Amino acid sequence: MSDESKKAPYIVPIGPNHPALKEPVMFTFEMEGEMVRDVDFAPGQAHRGIEWMGMRRNPVQIVHLTDRICGICGVSHTFAFARAVEQIAGIEVPERADYIRTIIAEFERIQSHLLWAGVAAHELGFDSLLHLTWRVREQSMDVIENLTGNRVNYGIVQVGGVRRDIVPEQHQVIEDCLTTYEGLLGKLLNLFLDDKTITMRCRDCGVLSKKEALELCTVGPTARASGVNVDLRQDYPYAAYGDLDVKAILPDQHLGETHGDVYDRIVVRLLEVGQSCGIIRQCLSEMPPGPVTAEEKLAKLLAVCKKATGEAIGRVEAPRGECFHYVRMDGKEAPHTWKVKASSYSNLMSWIPMLRGEQIADIPIIVASIDPCLSCTDRVAVIRRGEKSILTKEDLHRLSVGKTRRLQR
Amino acid sequence: MSPVDLAAMLGWLVLLSLFALAGGLFLLGVDRKLAAHMQARIGPPLRQPFIDVAKLLQKENVVPVNAISAVFHLAPVIALSSSIVILFYLPVGSLLPVLGMYGDLVLVMYLLTVPALAMVAGGFASGSPYATVGAQREMVTMIAYEFPLAIVVIGIAWRLGAAGFSSPFALGTMAANPIWTIVGPLGIAGLLLLLLVLVVVTPAELSRIPFDTQEAETELAGGLLVEYSGRNLAMFYLAQGVKTLVLAAVIVAIFFPWNLSGFLAMPPWLALPADILFFLVKAILVLFFSVTLVRVGMARFRISQVVSIYWMYLTVIGLAGLLLLMADAALPALLGVGV
Amino acid sequence: MKFLPLFPELLRQILREPATNRFPAKYLPRTVTGFLKAVGEGKATIVPPVPTPPNFRGKITYKIDCCIGCGLCAKVCPAHAIELIPGTKQIRIWVGQCIFCSQCTGICPKGGLSMSDEFLLADENRYSENLIVE
Numbered sequence: 001m002s003d004e005s006k007k008a009p010y011i012v013p014i015g016p017n018h019p020a021l022k023e024p025v026m027f028t029f030e031m032e033g034e035m036v037r038d039v040d041f042a043p044g045q046a047h048r049g050i051e052w053m054g055m056r057r058n059p060v061q062i063v064h065l066t067d068r069i070c071g072i073c074g075v076s077h078t079f080a081f082a083r084a085v086e087q088i089a090g091i092e093v094p095e096r097a098d099y100i101r102t103i104i105a106e107f108e109r110i111q112s113h114l115l116w117a118g119v120a121a122h123e124l125g126f127d128s129l130l131h132l133t134w135r136v137r138e139q140s141m142d143v144i145e146n147l148t149g150n151r152v153n154y155g156i157v158q159v160g161g162v163r164r165d166i167v168p169e170q171h172q173v174i175e176d177c178l179t180t181y182e183g184l185l186g187k188l189l190n191l192f193l194d195d196k197t198i199t200m201r202c203r204d205c206g207v208l209s210k211k212e213a214l215e216l217c218t219v220g221p222t223a224r225a226s227g228v229n230v231d232l233r234q235d236y237p238y239a240a241y242g243d244l245d246v247k248a249i250l251p252d253q254h255l256g257e258t259h260g261d262v263y264d265r266i267v268v269r270l271l272e273v274g275q276s277c278g279i280i281r282q283c284l285s286e287m288p289p290g291p292v293t294a295e296e297k298l299a300k301l302l303a304v305c306k307k308a309t310g311e312a313i314g315r316v317e318a319p320r321g322e323c324f325h326y327v328r329m330d331g332k333e334a335p336h337t338w339k340v341k342a343s344s345y346s347n348l349m350s351w352i353p354m355l356r357g358e359q360i361a362d363i364p365i366i367v368a369s370i371d372p373c374l375s376c377t378d379r380v381a382v383i384r385r386g387e388k389s390i391l392t393k394e395d396l397h398r399l400s401v402g403k404t405r406r407l408q409r
Numbered sequence: 410m411s412p413v414d415l416a417a418m419l420g421w422l423v424l425l426s427l428f429a430l431a432g433g434l435f436l437l438g439v440d441r442k443l444a445a446h447m448q449a450r451i452g453p454p455l456r457q458p459f460i461d462v463a464k465l466l467q468k469e470n471v472v473p474v475n476a477i478s479a480v481f482h483l484a485p486v487i488a489l490s491s492s493i494v495i496l497f498y499l500p501v502g503s504l505l506p507v508l509g510m511y512g513d514l515v516l517v518m519y520l521l522t523v524p525a526l527a528m529v530a531g532g533f534a535s536g537s538p539y540a541t542v543g544a545q546r547e548m549v550t551m552i553a554y555e556f557p558l559a560i561v562v563i564g565i566a567w568r569l570g571a572a573g574f575s576s577p578f579a580l581g582t583m584a585a586n587p588i589w590t591i592v593g594p595l596g597i598a599g600l601l602l603l604l605l606v607l608v609v610v611t612p613a614e615l616s617r618i619p620f621d622t623q624e625a626e627t628e629l630a631g632g633l634l635v636e637y638s639g640r641n642l643a644m645f646y647l648a649q650g651v652k653t654l655v656l657a658a659v660i661v662a663i664f665f666p667w668n669l670s671g672f673l674a675m676p677p678w679l680a681l682p683a684d685i686l687f688f689l690v691k692a693i694l695v696l697f698f699s700v701t702l703v704r705v706g707m708a709r710f711r712i713s714q715v716v717s718i719y720w721m722y723l724t725v726i727g728l729a730g731l732l733l734l735m736a737d738a739a740l741p742a743l744l745g746v747g748v
Numbered sequence: 749m750k751f752l753p754l755f756p757e758l759l760r761q762i763l764r765e766p767a768t769n770r771f772p773a774k775y776l777p778r779t780v781t782g783f784l785k786a787v788g789e790g791k792a793t794i795v796p797p798v799p800t801p802p803n804f805r806g807k808i809t810y811k812i813d814c815c816i817g818c819g820l821c822a823k824v825c826p827a828h829a830i831e832l833i834p835g836t837k838q839i840r841i842w843v844g845q846c847i848f849c850s851q852c853t854g855i856c857p858k859g860g861l862s863m864s865d866e867f868l869l870a871d872e873n874r875y876s877e878n879l880i881v882e
Contacts (some may be wrong), residue, residue, distance in 0.1 A: 010538065011538070019626050019627050020628060020630075034542075034713070057826065058824075059822075060824050060851065061825070061851075063826075064826035064827075064847060064849045064851070065826055121708070124623070124627075124708035125618045125626050125707075126706055126708040128447065128448045128706060128758060131450060132448070132757070133756075135449055138767075145801045146801045146802070149801065149803050149804060149805045150805065150848070153590060153847070155848075163854075170758060186521055190753050191754055194753050195753055196751035196752060197619060197707045200710050201708050201709075225775070298820075298854055298855040299820060302824070359711055359712075360542060360629075361622065361711040363627070363628065364627045364628055424837075446761065446762050447762050448758075449761050449767040449768075450766050450768055451766045451770065454775050653815075687841050702758065706755045707752065
């Protein structure tokens, strides 16, 4: 035993580019044999300065920038931003637009979770399941394309409503898709949860206890898989969710117990696909008639936004968890401040308790299990004279206090 | 041996080496195509492995700064040459082993470890943490599957010896006397278990999913081979193809040694190509069930799980097969005593 | 196959048609540009891409005659892809920069801008003639 502890740990770097990572982040693992003794990670490799670009554009332009913060949650960011601006400018969103936004957001959840399930299978070396789930996912992408015109950057949400209505002919398309998914869900659950090899790899691997999940302020499926009952759609309903009956999906509903491991995260995400189908179906039947946008003329909308002053936050339950936008406008064309907190930002820290004590083999699936979206997350990169510096907690606190003072003036 | 004999033998060896390279790449292509179709993809054309090798041969051969250059360059050569050499001791179609008089199945078993050891050496010499972890895993995997493999070889040879054949380990004997024909019903059950063991050992020998922990693309980014490029990687790729052919040939030689010319009367000039084609068909079938289907239908195991699978489950299955074979051989004698 | 539920599915799939759309050809041609040239000359056939959905947002079209040069389109363009040509009452659209949001077509008071169904716009040069609309 004493020999074991004397053995020097060796360092395995993973990232910023590595096949296990779909997006750039730098991990440094202190290994002991095959076991992870300690881990540190450094995000900030994909900073794109989107907020900076946004502060030089008007809100009507920014909604299309927000589409591009994340390739998967295309609508969540736009939705959150639009909600913030609508609160500042006092725009009342028509009810029908709320329902359409809900439908698109739920379709996005379906495709995002199926995408994640495929990636998780790939990380386990199970490529057939990746191809199968992605083939199934294609249908939701087709429906989204039919509804919005694009497969990825939907461009459907505008400040004050949505840009396209759902016409009666499209109901059939949506209905077909939902029927397919409701039929497929049982099969997907069987393929993922009954497969012995997946169970062997994912059960009790990457465990995040409920206490840790609460302490680290995790959000979305990552928190729910650890048994934390949080879901913005249930806790602070927005859009049409207030009229609908949405309950957070917890793993013990399906299996009767909560482990907080990778397996539970698969369970939660797959069950949410079924839940989303139900929500869309309910939205379709209850959708009221009426206009889909508060202000049809973009030029008028621009004028309204230009006059607006004040600050607001917009929160939306994205597929990965809570997505948070803070906007402050001061009567100019461009917002004075725009701050984005993507859902992965809250979840990243949960990697450390999850990874400690696990094997090298489990690193990819654990890292993928929180569905990280790093280019959404990277908001700050300090580079001066070609040198990168790291801001400590004290630095950040000092800067934040300074900024608050400036804003209050 | 007269000079003419020697020249003829050398000629055969060269021809067989070329067949090994081409056949191995062809089998890799078939594997990729079948896997793609199972995953609802079109997949690359059958000639894709040939294109890959041709391309790799043109690429720059990068050697990492902290690699041990000599070992790093030697490893692929040893891996490729040793895997080709194994084929010389194996029957291909109706072609008896060219070097059959110099070695038997035990030698083949030992030779099978040489490409793996070369890869381990190359991995340790790469000076990359991924390759080092991969090399450690490859050694562990090798230790894990060696025992079940030995059980299969010993079991079959022992049964042949019990049936009264003079050199039971020689592959010529196995080819001439299909093992299924000399055992009773108990023995067939035992043989099926041993076949299962050999089929499960094959993916580990070829480092394929679910036992590809040493290369594990998503974990180790290619593991052992992570630092290899250009000509060296092409040689490892060729070695992989040849090893695939060799493993198929081992299973075919032990369990399915029948030849087309044994059933259909045909002129001698047709017999050899027909038998080789039939051999390839058998090899593809064997590989489909032992490699392709398994690798697309399962998730990768952890290294600890690999070890427990081989040492616990497969060893038990192999020993059960061995016991059944022994019982099968002993039964007539016991009955004879009874009568 | 209770423990490995995917196996029956895989064996069924082996005889079925693959899901891949074979655009532009089943296997990668030796040279894509050469292949497209051969298609143009009628020597080869191209597998068509997936049809576009209704109201698809493809390459922008611009009716120069009805443009009054108000510049509203440039004001709402998120990507700054629209440029007012100085001295004239006309615009120039850099398709290489366009993000296909279709906001300009909505705001244009004369209805001079619209989105076509054309989407095969890959080019080696972002300033090629195909990628500038004026």
